[in-house]
Amino acid sequence: xxxxxxxxxxxxxxxxxxxxxxxxxxxxxxxxxxxxxxxxxxxxxxxxxxxxxxxxxxxxxxxxxxxxxxxxxxxxxxxxxxxxxxxxxxxxxxxxxxxxxxxxxxxxxxxxxxxxxxxxxxxxxxxxxxxxxxxxxxxxxxxxxxxxxxxxxxxxxxxxxxxxxxxxxxxxxxxxxxxxxxxxxxxxxxxxxxxxxxxxxxx
Numbered sequence: 001x002x003x004x005x006x007x008x009x010x011x012x013x014x015x016x017x018x019x020x021x022x023x024x025x026x027x028x029x030x031x032x033x034x035x036x037x038x039x040x041x042x043x044x045x046x047x048x049x050x051x052x053x054x055x056x057x058x059x060x061x062x063x064x065x066x067x068x069x070x071x072x073x074x075x076x077x078x079x080x081x082x083x084x085x086x087x088x089x090x091x092x093x094x095x096x097x098x099x100x101x102x103x104x105x106x107x108x109x110x111x112x113x114x115x116x117x118x119x120x121x122x123x124x125x126x127x128x129x130x131x132x133x134x135x136x137x138x139x140x141x142x143x144x145x146x147x148x149x150x151x152x153x154x155x156x157x158x159x160x161x162x163x164x165x166x167x168x169x170x171x172x173x174x175x176x177x178x179x180x181x182x183x184x185x186x187x188x189x190x191x192x193x194x195x196x197x198x199x200x201x202x203x
């Protein structure tokens with residue numbers, strides 16, 4: 001059954017594993033946080049990026065580093081019935097944000113990078129994020145009949161001060177034109193729906 005965007009979001013929120021939800025969209029925004037090391041650091045730094053939502057939304061951190069298990073801290077398998085070791089689905093992008101914008105339902109896949117914009121560091125992770133969104137959508141559809149077209153975009157946020165060699169005139173990645181680059185300072189505190197990407201994929 002094809003649902004209205006707002007209804008589909010409420011169903012999705014009820015179905016997903018909350019352990020992966022980084023922010024529930026309270027206050028009309030999501031806060032993305034990630035720990036990272038600079039070469040001179042002894043202890044990790046924490047980066048925080050706030051993005052404003054046009055409607056209901058929530059942010060997932062797929063590459064989570066804070067899971068507690070009985071034995072040790074570790075990332076559980078993304079699909080618990082599949083082995084993660086050296087498998088293509090073991091790749092994860094950092095964040096996926098689901099949100100409603102008017103009558104449309106959106107998913108933005110986002111990868112954080114400190115400096116490098118090389119393709120092998122970005123393209124596979126964001127492709128994996130798109131695959132995860134597709135898998136989640138199809139699983140819900142198969143088991144519940146709830147269905148909705150999702151408009152998906154891919155972004156890399158980084159600190160690279162001279163990204164020109166990696167980008168086309170629209171600031172899409174040369175290695176994968178579906179990925180749009182932004183500097184962290186450009187996006188922090190901005191409306192998510194206002195971010196530009198010439199590539200929108202429907203799934």
